[in-house]
Amino acid sequence: MGDDRRVQVLVVGAGLSGLTAALFLAQQGVSVLGISKHRGTSPHPKATGQTHRTVEVLRRAGVADEVLAGGAGLDGGLVIKVAESLRGRVFHTVVHEDDTWDTSLSPERSGMASQDHVEPVLLRRARELGAEVVFETELVSLAQDDDGVTARVRSSEGEYTVRADYVIGADGHRGVVRSFTGIGRQGPGELAHHVGVVFNADLTAHIVPDKLTLFYLRNPAFTGTFVGTNTARRNVFTIEYDPARESAADYPARRCTELLRIATDAPDLEPEILEITAWEMAAWLSDRFRAGRVFLVGDAAKVTPPTGGLGGNTAIGDGYDIAWKLAEVLKGEAGVGLLDSYEAERRPYAKLVVDGSYANYVQRFAPHLAGPDVPAEVDHLHLTLGYRCRSNAVLIDDTDTALMEDPANPSARPGFRAPHVMVTHNGTEVSTVDLFTTWTLITLNPSWRAATVPSLHTPTLTDPTDTLAKLYNIGLTGAALIRPDGVIAWHTTNPPTPTTNLSTTLHTLKSL
Ligand SMILES: Cc1cc2nc3c(=O)[nH]c(=O)nc-3n(C[C@H](O)[C@H](O)[C@H](O)COP(=O)(O)OP(=O)(O)OC[C@H]3O[C@@H](n4cnc5c(N)ncnc54)[C@H](O)[C@@H]3O)c2cc1C
Structure with missing residues (x-):
């Protein structure tokens, strides 16, 4: 039987994770087909709230303002109460967050939009960028070989075959992609x-x-x-x-x-x-986030209790992460080894999110479950802006095992998010966060230009307040190599030597 459709990436599911993946793949010129068995985007408000990091991702898609507008009227932050009723006895006020407008750590504020507002924005933008997304179309089978994946899908017009280089399982909590790959889950x-x-x-x-x-x-x-x-x-x-x-x-x-x-x-x-x-x-965590050419994202990869507000945020984070990595590989700019970093980075993060949200669940809903087996609560800001990626796509000293840090006191060590600093670039004040559209070298030392390579974006920056030199721990001599997703991949406080070769470093990071 021939293949009816041929695409580079098939995304199964058009919720927050699938739409984000489709959008960022299309933005990079990858041919992508998204399918969803539902009639359209979610009519239910479901996940409400976007972290600073999520809004930074949406900013890259050019839709941050549109998403944030969906939360207008709720910009005063979040109050969480454990109570008898809305006006009755309050047992406990859990959080009273008012950091919505705090932009000291990010060029973006956090958001309060709900899922029924966010999904249509992502869908429209994904289509604008060239993604094809079809609804009322269900995955019925999936098989992979060394060269690609063959999916059988069913719509009202009948069944057809889609052949793809890669498949993203973004089909939610009860997703079938995970079952087809035989990946188990625990929790x-x-x-x-x-x-x-x-x-x-x-x-x-x-x-x-x-x-x-x-x-x-x-x-x-x-x-x-x-x-x-x-x-x-x-x-x-x-x-x-x-x-x-x-x-x-x-x-x-x-x-x-x-x-x-x-x-x-x-x-x-x-x-x-x-x-x-x-x-x-x-609360579930899949044993693996990848089986060959198939990747799991969002609720298909892990299910977290909503007590933490991170189900939707991590769905967007997963979709974004796999998209930029697949795009690099499909465009021939990185080796297939880069794809190993998806599970290596996102699964430990998902575990922290599930564990932390479960701890919140026990505290807020089910105090009778409290006990030594319940994981510790995790600081929200540390988790969302201070989480460390650890994989073959960052060069971390093996002895340095820290997994999180306070983003207000960034260390600039590889694996952590490159901090937001306002710098002058081409005469304009910009956030460093906006400079990372590709692999980028951040330095204030012009001699690094001789050691860099054409594929590495090396903007000329001025740092009138010395904040960049300090927060990136590069002084006037060192350099930090930043990945397209704004994660520090490699770092030095030293100036280059005549033998410094960033080409080798970049090849290692990109698995070339
Ligand atoms: C009632 C409710 C309230 C929630 N409240 C919160 C909250 O307050 N905060 C929070 O962070 N999270 C909340 N969540 C969780 C949050 O909604 C999810 O984490 C988020 O939707 C995950 O996005 P996703 O894209 O991974 O999956 P989903 O949004 O579940 O999307 C799955 C997609 O896969 C498609 N699909 C499934 N099977 C197939 C198939 N066989 N073929 C084709 N397509 C398929 C579906 O049509 C859908 O498009 C809530 C969830 C629910 C249900």
Whole structure:
């Protein structure tokens, strides 16, 4: 049987991870087909909130402002409360973050947009850049050989075959790509079953204006959550149920309304219920993120409890990471060994995210599970801006085992994110973050020009405040080699010697 379609990359799934991957592959000129079995992007608000790092990624796609606009009205930050009801007894205020506008660590602020706003933005931009994304098209089988992957897909027009160099499994929590590759997964597994109710009601008198207020609710009638969204009057309420005794069908609109009245302390509330869906809170980590030519991203690779707000953010992070690496390999600018760095970097990160979010879950939802086996909580900023990539695509001293650092005190060691510093480039003030569109050498020492190679972008920079020299720990002599994703790949405080050869360093990093 011949192949009906031929593409470089097939992306299975058009949620946050798949759309991000498709977008950044298309941006690099890679031919990409995205398929989704759903009718369109998510109508459900689901993951709300973008970290500074996520918004930096969106900035590279030219859609940061459009995404951030989706959170307008909630720019005052995030409040998380464990309480009896919206106006009842507060057991614990978990966080009161107000760093939305803090741009000292990034040229971008963090965002408050929800998934139903973000996905259409990513879809539109991916298509603009040349990605083909089709809905109501389901993957039915997958087989790979040494030269590529053959997928069988089904749409309303019938079944057809897609032959691709690589496949990205972005098909979510219950994805089939992982099953086709035989990759297993581990973790605490299913934690809780929830009925999610999306509804409209005017609750302005109950919630803090300008802030996203997330309530973990515990009272004699139910356990659940309540959160506002960036759509006026739109809110999401979830109720936990025990699948041994009940099912989601036991929660029709009438019962949900009764419980909502208890949650909001508004006995007369008449919510306009838009959707009632069942979903599971779970914690899973796939044993591998790659099987040959197939890569897992987002929820297909790991499922994290939402208690950390990182499911959506890491979906975007995974999609971006595999996209730039695949693009380099497919364009012949890097060797296939660069692809090994995807699992090496993203899986330990996913583990930290799942563990940290599980620790939050125990603290906020299930104190009875507390014990020595529960992982430690992780600082949010350290995790999102201070995480270290460790793989063959960074040159780290083996004795230096640190996995995270405080991004406010960056060390500039390889593997960490290159810090945001305002510098003067071509007479204009720019953030260093915007310089890393390709492999880039950051230095204030002109003698490095003789040691560099044409494929290495070496901008001429001035550093009027000495901040670059200090935060990049390069002084006026050294240099830092930064990857296209803004991660420090190699670093020295020394000037070049006559034998310094950055070509060899670059070849090693790119597995050429
Ligand atoms: C009710 C709910 C609330 C949530 N709240 C939060 C939150 O507050 N914070 C947070 O960070 N995260 C939250 N999450 C999790 C967050 O939504 C996910 O982490 C995120 O959607 C993962 O994105 P993804 O692209 O990996 O997968 P998904 O968004 O699940 O997308 C999967 C895609 O794969 C497609 N697909 C599946 N199977 C096939 C197939 N066989 N063939 C073709 N296509 C297929 C689907 O159509 C879809 O396009 C929530 C999730 C739910 C369900």
